[in-house]
Structure formats: structure tokens, C-alpha cells
Amino acid sequence: MKPEKLLSFSTHHLLLLLLLSFSYFCTRFSSGSTDTITSTTSIKDPATIVSKANSFQLGFFSPANSTNRHVGIWFNNQISPQTIVWVANRDNPLTDSSGIFTISEDGNLVVLDGNHNLLWSTNVSSSATNVSARILDSGNLVLEDSASKMVIWQSFKNPCDVFLASMEFMTNTRTNEKIQLTSWNNPSDPSMGSFSLGLHVLHNIPEGVVWNGQKTYWRSGPWNGQIFIGIPNMDSTYLSGxxxxxxxxxxxxxxxxxEDENFGYCL
Incomplete structure (x- = not known):
């Protein structure tokens, strides 16, 4: 084989390898090019994914006045300040930018450090063999069966300190299972703080309650079928109801x- 043909052969293969590598890099670590994580793709700090209509973004962030890194969701295209609406590893931050957000072999969403130590997991069991995760335009992160689209886990049922449209508070008076908000420890630390907000039911009458630890800090007053009677002007202030x-x-x-507003309540 002539030297120039050998060079041409090698160059074509090199270009092909570069293109394949670039394609893999874009699929695995691109910023905002997709709304989905699969078992073969992941988010590596500082890459992000964005919901279909560009409403919410998911990726790694550092809180104000902190260098720790967390996986979170925030309003997209918001100039300042960045409003974080959900945090994955809120109690177990990374101390560097080596983090990876991916789907593990057992089908859970996980946050790993650079040494592949587990920092956070959705920690659910499922018989699904092919799962994926999507950030929705509601701000909800869902882990689902890729074939049936059945939701296995969702961030709306595991909230932090922000209540968004389409979310719900829940309490089961028999099992004591609850969906409620929990405050950040402080603006630089999203770990679980002292305050929580949820529903409390007494004699089959629900009311909203803020707790400071185990102590009641604030009550909304009972629900009368339309409003919480202890909140002044609730019927005129919250027009959507x-x-x-x-x-x-x-x-x-x-x-x-x-529907045309990115809006929510923060504890």
C-alpha cells in the first residue's frame, strides 16, 4: 500500500472517531439540548437539561455565598436572582465540580461524586427494565418507564421549600404519610431547615400549618370548603383559588x- 493511501485511510478513520466522540460528548454532556436523561446519558457538572418549552432548567448549581455543588431545578431564562425550586442532594453537597447526575443500574436517579460515591438517590424499587427521567414544563422531574410512561418517582411528591402550580399538599390521617415543604437551613445551605409547611387534620377538618421543629408556628385556620378562614382576604387575593x-x-x-406565569410559593 502506498504511503499516501495509508495516510488517507488513517485520516478518514480519525475523522470518523472524532465525529463519533463529539456526538457522544454532545449527547452525554450537552447544555440544554434535551429534557431527558436515560440509562446511557447523564449530566456532568456544569451541563444542564431544559424542559421542552424552556420553562425550567435542571443541573448543578452553587447557592449564594457557597462553593458547594448541588443538583437542582430553577426557572429558565431568569436573569437574577436565580430561583431554585427543588434540590436533590440538599443534605449531602459536593465540594467540587466532579458531580454526575445519572440513572444507576437499579433504575434510580443518583448523584455521584468524581469517585462514584453515592450522594443521593431516588431510592425506589421498580420492575421496569428501561427507565428515563424528564424535566417537565411544570417544573416536575419524573422518573418513568420509558415504554409505558408510567411514573415511578417524581420531585413534586418529594418537594423542598417551593410550591409550584400542579403541586399538592397531602396528608393521610391513617398512615401519617405527608407531602409538605421544608425550609432551607439558610440562603447558602439548602439542607433541611427547622420550618415545614403542610396540612394538619383535626376532627376531619384540615388547616394549613407551619411547624418550627415539632412546635406549631402558624395556622391558617380551618378550611370552610373554599378558603382557610384565618387568612384575611384570601378569597380576593388568591383569585385562581x-x-x-x-x-x-x-x-x-x-x-x-x-398558566402563562412561572409562579410559586416559597417557605
């Missing part, structure tokens, strides 16, 4: 906001 549903000792409280 609240809905409370009861299903077999389980109480669900949801709120409707304007």
Missing part, C-alpha cells in the same frame, strides 16, 4: 395559578 379533595382519609390541597 384552592381545591381540597378527600379520598379515603387522604387530604389533597392544590392551587391553580395563571
Amino acid at each position: 384552592y381545591t381540597l379533595d378527600i379520598d379515603d382519609q387522604t387530604y389533597y390541597l392544590s392551587a391553580t395559578f395563571n
Whole structure:
């Protein structure tokens, strides 16, 4: 074989390898090019993914005045300040930028450090053999069966300190299972703080309660079918209204906001 043909052969293969490597890099670590994580893709700090209509972004961030790194969700295209609406590894931050957010072999979403030590996991069991995770335009991160789209786990049922449209508070008076908000420890530390907000049911009458540890800090007053009577002007201030549903000792409280607004409540 002539030297120039050998050079041409090698160059073509080199270009092919470079293209394949670039394609793999873009698929695995691109910023904002997709809304989905699969078993063969992941997010490596500082890459992100963005919901389909560009409403929310998911990736690694550092809180104000901190160099720690967390996986979180925030409003996309927000100039300042960055509003974090959910945090994965809130109690176990990374101290460098080596983090990876991926789907493990057992089908869970996990946060790993550069040495592949486990920092956080969705920690659910499922018979699904092919799972993926998507960030939705509601701000909800869902882990689902890729074939049936059945939701296995979702961030809306594991919230932090922000209540978004389409979320709901929940309490089961029989099992004491709850969906409630928990404050950050401070603006630089998203670990679980002292305050929590949720539903409390007494004699089948629900009310909103803020707890400071185990002590009641604030009450909304009982629900009268339309509003919490202890909140002044609630019927005129919250025009979209609240809905409370009861299903077999389980109480669900949801709120409707304007669909064209990124809006929520922060504890």
C-alpha cells in the first residue's frame, strides 16, 4: 500500500472517531439540548437539561455565598436572582465540580461524586427494565418507564421549600404519610431547615400549618370548603383559588395559578 493511501485511510478513520466522540460528548454532556436523561446519558457538572418549552432548567448549581455543588431545578431564562425550586442532594453537597447526575443500574436517579460515591438517590424499587427521567414544563422531574410512561418517582411528591402550580399538599390521617415543604437551613445551605409547611387534620377538618421543629408556628385556620378562614382576604387575593379533595382519609390541597406565569410559593 502506498504511503499516501495509508495516510488517507488513517485520516478518514480519525475523522470518523472524532465525529463519533463529539456526538457522544454532545449527547452525554450537552447544555440544554434535551429534557431527558436515560440509562446511557447523564449530566456532568456544569451541563444542564431544559424542559421542552424552556420553562425550567435542571443541573448543578452553587447557592449564594457557597462553593458547594448541588443538583437542582430553577426557572429558565431568569436573569437574577436565580430561583431554585427543588434540590436533590440538599443534605449531602459536593465540594467540587466532579458531580454526575445519572440513572444507576437499579433504575434510580443518583448523584455521584468524581469517585462514584453515592450522594443521593431516588431510592425506589421498580420492575421496569428501561427507565428515563424528564424535566417537565411544570417544573416536575419524573422518573418513568420509558415504554409505558408510567411514573415511578417524581420531585413534586418529594418537594423542598417551593410550591409550584400542579403541586399538592397531602396528608393521610391513617398512615401519617405527608407531602409538605421544608425550609432551607439558610440562603447558602439548602439542607433541611427547622420550618415545614403542610396540612394538619383535626376532627376531619384540615388547616394549613407551619411547624418550627415539632412546635406549631402558624395556622391558617380551618378550611370552610373554599378558603382557610384565618387568612384575611384570601378569597380576593388568591383569585385562581384552592381545591381540597378527600379520598379515603387522604387530604389533597392544590392551587391553580395563571398558566402563562412561572409562579410559586416559597417557605
